[in-house]
Amino acid sequence: MVSSRKREDDYDDGDEEEQYSDYEEQEESTRGRPKKKKRRLTNTLLDIEAEEDDAEEEEEEEEVAGLIADDDVHDAAVDTREQMRAQRFQRAMEAEDPENIHQYIEERYAYHEGEQGAPDTSGVDQQSLLPTIHDPRIFIVKCKKIGHERRAIFSLLQKMFNYKRKGIGLGIFSAIAPHHLKGRVYIEALSSVQVEAAIQGLDLFTTYDGIKPLKLDEMVDVLRIGKRTEKQKLGTWVRLTRGMYKGDLGQVSSVRDGYAEGQVLVRLIPRLDYKGDKDFMDDLERDDANDDADVSSTRRKGRPPQMLFDKKELYRLTGSADVYTQRDRSTGAVYEVWNEELFRYGLLHKWVSPKTLVTGDEVQPQVEELEKWIMAEKQMRAAFEDNSSNIEAEEASRGLSLDVSSIAGRRGTKLYKGDSVRVVGGEQKGLTGKIEALQEEVVLLRCEDFPEPLSVSRNDVVKVFKQGENVRVASGPYAGFSGHIVAVDGDFLTVFADSTRENIRVVSAQVADASDMNIDYSYQRSGAAGGAGRQQYELFDLVQMLDDPTEKCVVIQVRNDGVKVLDSRNNAAVHPLSAIKSKVRDTSARAVDSRGFPIAANDSIHVVSGIHKDRQGIVQHVAGSFVFFKARDELKNCGLVAVPAAQCTASTAAARRLSSTGQPLQDALRGQSSLPRGSISSFGRGSFGQMNGRRGPPIRDELYRADVKVRKGQYKGHTGKVVEVSETTVRVELNSKMKTITLPRASVRKMGDTGPPPSASVTSSWGRGRGSSTSSRPPLPNAPLSGSRTQRYTQTPRSDDLYRNQTPRIERFGAATPRYGSSTPRGNATPSRFGQMTPGRDGFGSRTPARVDPYLAPQTPANPYQSYEAMPSTPGAAAATNLGAAYPALEPKTPGGPVEPRTPGIASFEPNTPAPGMEPNTPAPVSLEPRTPGAHYEPRTPATLEPRTPMVGEPGTPHTPAVMPQTPHPPEEAPQPTLGYKVLIDVEVLVKDEKNHPGVVVSASSDGGEILVKMIAGEKRGETIKVTNITPVQPRSDAGEVQELVKVLDGDYVGHVGRLVHVINGDNDNLEGKIKFENGQEVVLQMALVAKCYEEGT
Amino acid sequence: MLEVEGTFAGRFGFIVAVLKVEGDIPVAELDDNTGFAVFPLAYQAVVFRPFKGEVLDSVVTKVTEHGFFAECGPLTVFVSHYSIPSDMNYKFIDDEPTWKGSEPEDDIVKDVSVRLRIIGLKIEATEISATATIQDPYLGRLD
CATH class of the missing domain: 2.40.50 (OB fold (Dihydrolipoamide Acetyltransferase, E2P))
Incomplete structure (x- = not known):
């Protein structure tokens, strides 16, 4: 009895709970219960509930009052409930009150019927079912032989039968031997005496340790299964976790429920060593014994490569084929046995514990592995064809056909609407279609041949790809690669990777459409899990190496353990992350090409000399005097090539622009400094005076070296x-x-x-770029000129940011930080001081008389020298130095650049102007007063002029003209000596006073100081106003249909009057106006050179 | 304004020539980083936009064992060896990497003209790359 029982139990992997009862008469009633309940409800006392699908068990239950419960928490709870009920029943029986019994039974039925359709018990319900002190206790009894707990239970069961025959009860309610608790048996009884009586004479139990009652709260735990070990399904793909085949891919071929543990027959690609099998086996054994510790040593020795078992090969190598065939008793399959290993179709069949198997997502097969499996599959097919087909049928019926695509296609695939998929299982196998909708487990497929969308199980579809499609690898060793599919071979794709320009072989399941944004997510996730390198650095990042900080490299491959970088000598090497100092930002870095023009990232260049001559591409990064560019014809290193900047010519807009001025940056630079060719990128900062030559965010940052106050925290x-x-x-x-x-x-x-609070913004980037191109000199704090420069500056409205003046205002006003004044890059860049050195400005000099004139015409009030002379005499000059910073209001509007060009004009202007109006706005009125120009200054500058400043960034050049309109006086003043004021006649102007009275110039005297302005507003009609106190009105740049009448104030067409047709963003991003003269001629002029003409009715 | 010529404009393809600017010049915005004024403009342009399945003539620029690269104007096309007829083999002839055909005039070396059909396009913001095949009739070397 016990043995047959045992065998049947083998089919059930779960634990058992067996209950005994001597209340046999109640069996009838219990058996009347519906059998097919979802939840097996068991009467602990009376009835036996068997596996529903086990017919034998059911037969048995009539005579055996045993019970086999599902090892499920829920069931455990149900059991407990049943026990309680049983107890109550027992009490009722003891009372021997037939009515009570009848009532009880009725209650029970009612309860069950009600529960049948009822949903699962909720947590609260379960809570109420927990055992109480009134319930029977559970006692722990040790089992003498570990692993024989079940046998002990069966012996107890046997004893129960024997007793029952005699009409004696055993006195216990149930006995449990949970699978996961070794060496113990739990017996449910009202007292330990009953337990002791029950186990008396049974040799598998020992009372050596006594019979301990279980605490109430532990009772449930006994029946709780920590983690349900998933039953290995046939055909599942697994990986082994230990032994010789650690990490190898396998497929579950057969599952045998073991006595203690289920055993799984896994088929693997054998790792065979035909010749030195002895050593090989030793290795394997030791491996198994010592577990993982020894695996590494085995690895070091090298485990035999994977290959399919081949009898002929064995014979060829060893001279003997000690192989015999054996039919497996349980499966009936025929195996070849060699060296005590089972082989079939060349595959090793190995019994392993399910604990050593990994299933699920971690299995993720790789292409190389699968290729071996495909070979095995072919071999198997061949075997099928050779033999009678019933083997195949047999195998197939067990779901064991070695369908590689079942794993290749399915794993880790995320399906999206619109994906092309192929059905690999189920009735529609072989069909292809597009996913029309996704439901939880089902996809709706739109197939060409069917009018209606088909619903197919999600697990039965694999993605399909066509040649030429653009895909991205979403997982696996090539995760992150993208490219075009060049060949499709079943589930394998050959992808021509864009970045490495190599063919990679991937499984279709690992691939997704490149436009699939969702892949980014999963890729990131896999990156986060897999490699630090992915997180920190990306492809084409410019990085700085730790051992040689001057060397900058570009990342050309990101790996899990490091990055592959290309250095400036075009050497590619893999470095661990620890060898890399940091990412470098080079957005503002410039190198100088062979003609002296700047090269920045994203410029396209042409290599004119050196080994890369005649190659061209787009600059990816600028690193010192080298540029990394993406050459179309380069196949290695992601198409990246490093060349010295001096070997290239930039064919960028910037270069074109500069070349049109005829004043290459390089020449200009050389004219003013001895800096070597090709390394101007850090000038600005060098001149900044704090960190010579260093680059990077810290220096740009306005917070750097700033005095700060902590606002939060400790x-x-x-x-x-x-x-x-x-x-x-x-x-x-x-x-x-x-x-x-x-x-x-x-x-x-x-x-x-x-x-x-300041953010890490780059408000000052303009200043940087500018500084880098124009000011190469270190600050000259002591030079008188720089002094004058500073002063000029300070008069210019300017922002803290531009200054980088982190010094608090107080400090500035106190003139306590001369360094700032003198070392500001701004200062160096001032055209009036270094006009010669700023190429851009030089280039435009001819067009911008305001700038040049001050130098040429010393008698102009705007002359910087003059102003310089004036300065020292100005009281509070030192304080004035800081005035620039006193216009915080300007900051946000001026990206930094526009201020400078304005400077000269303003500066020169000031000495002549009385400065009463300045005060209200200036935080430092006292120091300002003596020098400040008129009141009109302020309202005009920040409000009207700046928004118009079009361009700031280009080193030196472009803003100059643009600036002119903002600072109208310089252009006006400048023409004075050379062109006369006559040109201003009919021009609309604003009078620089408190109210900015508009006016029209009706006449101008040519004695160089006075113009008569006729006021439109009438208030100051007919007054004579100094030319320096007026500013011409700009034509509206967004004029639209209103073609304004304008007059050219300077240049070749000076004095001409025409209509402004439209305004365009010109060559240097200046505003340019297309002007149609009265004679029909159309020209394009800089807006800076034209002013609005007075017209009746406007 | 003409700076866009010769560049890619994402899905619109290569801008060959700007014909005219549509509408008025809008008010510019200053770019905080560069200080440039940015004018969003609409313009009409002649573009070169390759399509999948399109047959193009190209000039071979590079021959490798994986296939060869060819240029159709600004477009670089890669023809994988999977897309080259299987009767062609990769060989070195006179030190030139060559895809050797059955006839000498079929050989694909650098600088020969090839007619190909685009089978895949990858369009990015600033770049278009393509793969092509020469496996169909009438595709292959032109002369």
Whole structure:
């Protein structure tokens, strides 16, 4: 009895709970219960509930009052409930009150019938079912032989039968031997005496340790299954986790429910060593014994390569084929046995514990592995064809056909609407179609041959790709690659990778359409899980190496363990992440090409000399004097080539623009500095005076070296100096403590700032670019000229940002930080000072008289020299130095550039102007007063002029003309000596006073100082106003149909009057106006050179 | 204004020539990073936009064992060896990497003209690349 029982139990992987009862008479009633309940409800006392699908069991249950429960928490709880009920029943029986019994039974039926259709019990319900002290206790009894717990239970069962025959009860309710708890049996009884009686005489139990009752709260745990070990399904693809075949891909071929553990027959690609099999086996054994520790040593020795078992090969190599065939008793399959290993179709069949198998997503087969399997599949097919087809049928009926595509296609695939898929299983196998809709487990397929969409199980479809499609590899070793499919071979795709320009072989399941944005997500995720390299660096990042900070390389491949970089000598090497210092941003870096024009990233270049002569491409990065460009014809290194910048010519807009001025940047640079060719990228910063030659965000940052106040956190209220900045954090050296702390940017505020906390913005980038191209000199704090320069500056309205003046305002006003004044890059860049050195400005000099004239015509009031002379005499000159910073209002509007060009004009202007009006706006009125120009200054500058400033960024050049319109006086003043004021007649002007009275010039005296302005507004009609106090009105740039009458104030067409047809964004991003003269001629002129003419009715 | 000529405009293809600017010049915006004024313009242009399945003539620029690269004007096309007829083999002839056909006039070396059909296009914001085949009738070397 027990043995047959045992065999049947083998089919059930679960645990058992067996209950005994001597209340046999109740069996009838229980058996009347519906059998096919979803939840097996068991009467602990009376009935036996068997596996529903086990017919034998059901037969048995009539005589055996045993019970086999599902090892499920839920069931456990149900059992407990049943036990309670049983108990109640027992009490009722004891009371021997037939009515009570009848009532009880009725209750029970009612309950069951009600429950049948009822949903699963909720958590709360279950809670109420927990055992109480009134319930029977569970006692722990040790089993003598570990692993024989079940046998012990069966012996108990046997004893129960024997007792029953005698009409004696065993006195216990149930006995449990959970699978996962070794060496113990749990027996449910009301007292330990009953337990002791029950196990008396059974040799598998021992009372050596006593019979311990289980605590109430532990009772449920006994029946709780921690993790349900999934039953291995036939045909499942798995990986082994230990032994010789650790990591190898296998397929479950057969599952045998073991006594203690289920065993799984896995087929694997054998790793065979025909010759030295002895050593090989030793290895394997040791491996198994010592577990993972020894695996590495085995690895080091090298485990035999994977190959299919081949009898002929064995014979050829060893001279004997010690192979015999054996028929497996359980499966009936015929195996070849060699070396105590089972082989079939060349595959090794190995019994392993399911615990050593990995299933699910981790299996992810790789192409190389699958190729071997495909060979095996072919071999199997061949075998099928050779033999009678019934083997195949047999195999297929067990779901065991070695369908490689079942794994190749399915794993890790995410399906999206619109994907082309092929059905690989089910009735529609072989069909292809497009996904029309996705439901939970089903996809709706639109197939050409069927009018209606078909619904197919999600698991039965694989993605299909066609040649030429653009795809991205979403997982596997090539994750992240994208390219075109050049060949399709079943489930394998050959993809021509865009980045490496090599063919890669991938499985279709790993691939997704390149336009599929969802892939990015999964790729990122896999990257996050798989490699640090993916997180930190991306393809084509410019990085700085740790060992040689001057060397900058470009990332050409990101790996899990590091990155492959290309250096400036075109050597590609793989470096661990630890060898890389940081990413470098080179957006503002410029190198100088062979003609002296700047090269920036994204410019297209042509190599004119050197080994890469005649190649061309687009610059990816500028690193010092080298540029990395993407050459179309380069096949290696992601198409990237490094060349010295001096070997290239840039064919960019910037270069064209500059070349039109005839003044290449390089020449200009050489004229003013001794800096070597091709390395101007860091000038600006060098001149900044704080960090010579260093580049990178820290320096650009306005917070760097700034005095800040901590706004939040522990150090709130402390002040300190920023010593280090990053995009998100700053390190602040506290003034009050000898301590440097790291804080988020948001929690510090620059001293004197009241606005929102500064972000890592690049407001000053213009200044940088500008500085880099124009000012190559280190600051000359002591030179008198620079002094004058500074002064000029300071008069210019300007922002803190531009200055990089992190000094609090107070400090500035106190003139305590001369460094800022003198070392500002701005200062260096000032045209009036270094006019000669700024190529752009030179180039435009001819067109912008305002700028040049001051130099040429010393008698002009605008003359910088004059102003310089004037300065020293100005009281509070030092304070004036800081005035520039006193116009914080300007900051947001001026990206930085426009201010400078204006400077000369303004500066020169000031000495002559009385400065009463300045005060209201200037925080430092006192220092300003003596020098400041008129009141009109302020309203005009920030408000009207700046928004118009079109271009800022181009080194030196472009803004110059653009600036002119903003600072109208210089253009006017400048023409004075050379062209006379007559040209201003009929031009609309604004009088620079408090109200900005509009007016029209009706006449002009040529004695160089006075113009008579007729006022339209009438208030100052007919007054004589100094030319320096008026500013011409700009024609509206968005004129539209209103073609304004304009007059050319300077240039070749000076004095001409015409209509402004439209305004365009000109060559240097200046505003240019297309003007139609009265004689029908059309010209394009810079807007800076024209002014609005007075017209009746406008 | 003409700076866009010779560049890619995403899905519109290569801009060959700008014909005219549509509408008025809008008000510019200053770019915070560069200081340039940015004018969003609409314009009409002649573009070169390759399509899948299109047959193009091209000039071979590079021959490798994986296939060869050819240029149709600004478009670089890759023809994989999977897309080259199987009777052609990769060989070095006179030190030139060559896809050797059954006839000498079928040989594909650098600088020969090839007619091909585009089978795949990858259109990015600033770049278009394509793969093509010469496996169909009337495709292959032209002369």
